[in-house]
Amino acid sequence: MREAAKWLQAALDGGSLFAKLHLAHLTFIAGQEDAALAHLKENLSRRVQRGRDTCAGCGQTRGEDTPMLTCSGCHVARFCSADHQKMASKKAAWSLWTGRHKDICGVLGKWREVGKDGVVPDSCTVDLVAFLAAMNARCPKDAEGAPEAGARAGFWDG
Numbered sequence: 214m215r216e217a218a219k220w221l222q223a224a225l226d227g228g229s230l231f232a233k234l235h236l237a238h239l240t241f242i243a244g245q246e247d248a249a250l251a252h253l254k255e256n257l258s259r260r261v262q263r264g265r266d267t268c269a270g271c272g273q274t275r276g277e278d279t280p281m282l283t284c285s286g287c288h289v290a291r292f293c294s295a296d297h298q299k300m301a302s303k304k305a306a307w308s309l310w311t312g313r314h315k316d317i318c319g320v321l322g323k324w325r326e327v328g329k330d331g332v333v334p335d336s337c338t339v340d341l342v343a344f345l346a347a348m349n350a351r352c353p354k355d356a357e358g359a360p361e362a363g364a365r366a367g368f369w370d371g
């Protein structure tokens with residue numbers, strides 16, 4: 214029962230992470246670049262905070278003492294196993310919420326450096342805008358406000 218509750222919490226957290234990313238995308242295509250960047254930065258900060266004990270493949274939370282693989286690209290994402298690392302690069306059910314890891318891996322790695330050695334958030338702006346533009350190019354349906362996407366975001370937002 215406890216496990217199920219934990220899983221649900223992870224799923225909800227993952228879902229709202231997705232909703233934030235979706236919101237960043239929607240505000241970006243509406244031309245509100247500053248708002249979109251704010252949503253994206255919040256999303257990335259949460260990923261950096263939570264990445265330590267959550268598998269980016271299956272989305273399950275693991276104990277701190279559980280050995281996990283770390284993504285060699287961003288050094289943020291963790292995976293239960295090599296299989297789950299592969300899972301994160303495919304369009305699995307879980308990745309519908311989070312996107313494929315390789316799409317966000319680059320900006321996640323850059324965002325991880327913010328705050329270290331005088332790296333300021335503004336130094337990532339160019340990369341974040343490029344990420345939003347690429348996300349937009351991948352989701353032409355969302356750009357037209359597809360009802361399915363809206364319903365999904367609304368559900369996970371609640």
Ligand SMILES: [Zn+2]
Pocket residue numbers: 268269270271272273292293294297
């Ligand atoms: Zn996993």
Ligand SMILES: [Zn+2]
Pocket residue numbers: 284285286287288289290314318319321
């Ligand atoms: Zn990565």
